[in-house]
Amino acid sequence: MKDKVVLAYSGGLDTSITISWLKENYDLDVIAVCLNVGQGDDLDKVKEKAIKTGASKVYVEDLTGAFVKDYLFKAVKAHLLYEDEYMLGTSLARPLMSKKLVEIAHKEGAKYISHGCTGKGNDQVRFETAIASFDPTIKIIAPWRIWDIKSREDAIDYANARGIEINVTKKKIYSEDMNIWHISHEGGDLEDPRNEHKREMYSMTTPMEKAKDEPSYVEIYFKQGVPTKVNGKELKPVELLTELNKIGGENGVGVIDIVENRLVGMKSRGVYETPGGTILYAAHRCLERLTIDKNTYHYKQIISQKYAELVYDGLWFSPLREALDAFVESTQKNVTGSVKLRLYKGNVITAGIDAKNALYDEGISSFGASELYSHKDAEGFIKIFSLPTKIKAMVDNKNEK
Numbered sequence: 001m002k003d004k005v006v007l008a009y010s011g012g013l014d015t016s017i018t019i020s021w022l023k024e025n026y027d028l029d030v031i032a033v034c035l036n037v038g039q040g041d042d043l044d045k046v047k048e049k050a051i052k053t054g055a056s057k058v059y060v061e062d063l064t065g066a067f068v069k070d071y072l073f074k075a076v077k078a079h080l081l082y083e084d085e086y087m088l089g090t091s092l093a094r095p096l097m098s099k100k101l102v103e104i105a106h107k108e109g110a111k112y113i114s115h116g117c118t119g120k121g122n123d124q125v126r127f128e129t130a131i132a133s134f135d136p137t138i139k140i141i142a143p144w145r146i147w148d149i150k151s152r153e154d155a156i157d158y159a160n161a162r163g164i165e166i167n168v169t170k171k172k173i174y175s176e177d178m179n180i181w182h183i184s185h186e187g188g189d190l191e192d193p194r195n196e197h198k199r200e201m202y203s204m205t206t207p208m209e210k211a212k213d214e215p216s217y218v219e220i221y222f223k224q225g226v227p228t229k230v231n232g233k234e235l236k237p238v239e240l241l242t243e244l245n246k247i248g249g250e251n252g253v254g255v256i257d258i259v260e261n262r263l264v265g266m267k268s269r270g271v272y273e274t275p276g277g278t279i280l281y282a283a284h285r286c287l288e289r290l291t292i293d294k295n296t297y298h299y300k301q302i303i304s305q306k307y308a309e310l311v312y313d314g315l316w317f318s319p320l321r322e323a324l325d326a327f328v329e330s331t332q333k334n335v336t337g338s339v340k341l342r343l344y345k346g347n348v349i350t351a352g353i354d355a356k357n358a359l360y361d362e363g364i365s366s367f368g369a370s371e372l373y374s375h376k377d378a379e380g381f382i383k384i385f386s387l388p389t390k391i392k393a394m395v396d397n398k399n400e401k
Helices: 013-025 043-053 064-078 089-108 123-134 152-161 237-250 275-291 294-312 319-331 377-385 387-400
Strands: 003-008 028-036 057-062 112-114 139-141 175-178 183-186 216-223 226-230 255-261 267-273 337-344 347-354
Touching: 003 013, 003 089, 013 028, 013 043, 013 152, 028 043, 028 089, 043 057, 057 089, 064 089, 064 226, 064 237, 064 275, 064 294, 064 319, 089 112, 089 123, 089 183, 089 294, 216 237, 216 275, 226 237, 226 275, 237 275, 275 294, 275 337, 275 347, 294 319, 377 387
Parallel strands: 003 028, 003 112, 028 057, 112 139
Antiparallel strands: 175 183, 183 267, 216 226, 216 337, 255 267, 337 347
C-alpha cells in the first residue's frame, strides 16, 4: 500500500502542476484538499480537475463561515494592519487551512503534506509553521524549493506540455490569491515599482474613475466589537461581509498598491483589493474612538502592530498571539453601537456615530461652561504639566551664560 500525501489544492497554476510533479517524482497517492474560504471558484470543477490531473482522492471543505467568524472578525477587533496598510487577507486564511490539512492527514493516515508555495514567499512559512504546531512529525514536500521549474513561465510550459488546464498565460501572468476578505495581485509588470498597476486586474472593486457618481451611505452595527447588522438588517457573518464587499466594490473602496517587507527577507510589491474589510475597519475604529479610554486606546494601537506582525509571520498558533487576543477581547466590552459611513469613489468618510457607552460628553467637550470642567482650572494644570519643560529651560539658560 502506498504512502499518502495531502496536497493543499486550489486549482491554480502552482497546485495544478504539483499533482503531476508529485506523481512523477514520488511513489505516493496524492490526496487533493480544496479549502473554500470564499474565493468564489466552482469547486466541483476544481475537484474534477484534480481527479483528471491524477489525484487519487479529493476533499472539498467549506471553511468560509469559520474564516469570517473566528479569524476575520478577530482582525477587525484588533485592527490588524501589516506595515500600516495590508489587511492580511492571505495571512489570516493560512492558519485555518493548515489546521484542516492536518485533520485530513490524520484521517487518511498520510505522512506528508504538500503545498504550492514558492521558495521566495511568506506562505511556505505560514503553512509549515502552523502544521508543525499541530503535528511536528508530518513531513513537508515543497516542490518549488526542489524542482527544476524556476519561474511562472516555466510552470506554464510544464502545464502545457502535459495538457494540464490552467487559467493563466504568459500575457496574463499575475499570481493571485482570493478569498472572501480580499484578492491579491503579484508578479508580472508589478515587479517593476516604476509601473503603475493596470485597473483591468481588479475583480472585487470598480476603479475609482468608473465608480458611482453619487455617494452611498452604509450603517454598521457592532455588538462588543463584532459587526452584526448592515443598514438595520441583521446578517450572518458571511452574508454581512458579502454585502459590504458589494457596497464597497461598487464605490471603488479598498484598493492599495504597496511594497512590503516579506518575512523571508526581501521586499515585494502587491496590489490588494479589500472592499468590505476597509469599510469594517473604518467603522470599527470610529466606534472605538468614542467608547475606549485614551490610555487603553493608545496601548491597543501598539498591540495591534505586534499582533499584525505575528499573523503576517505565520505565528497565529502561538502563546503570544493568544495573549494579545485576550487583551483585545477585554477592550471590546463597550464597543457597541452604530456607525454611518459615506462612501464615494474610493473614500470612506464618517457620517455619524451612535453608542450608548460613549465616553464623549457634549456638555464637557463643548466650548461652553461645564460643572465638571472649568476653564480656570486649565491654568494650574498647565503650570504643573509644563514644569519639567520649565526646569530644563532654566538649566539650559544657566549653562549658556
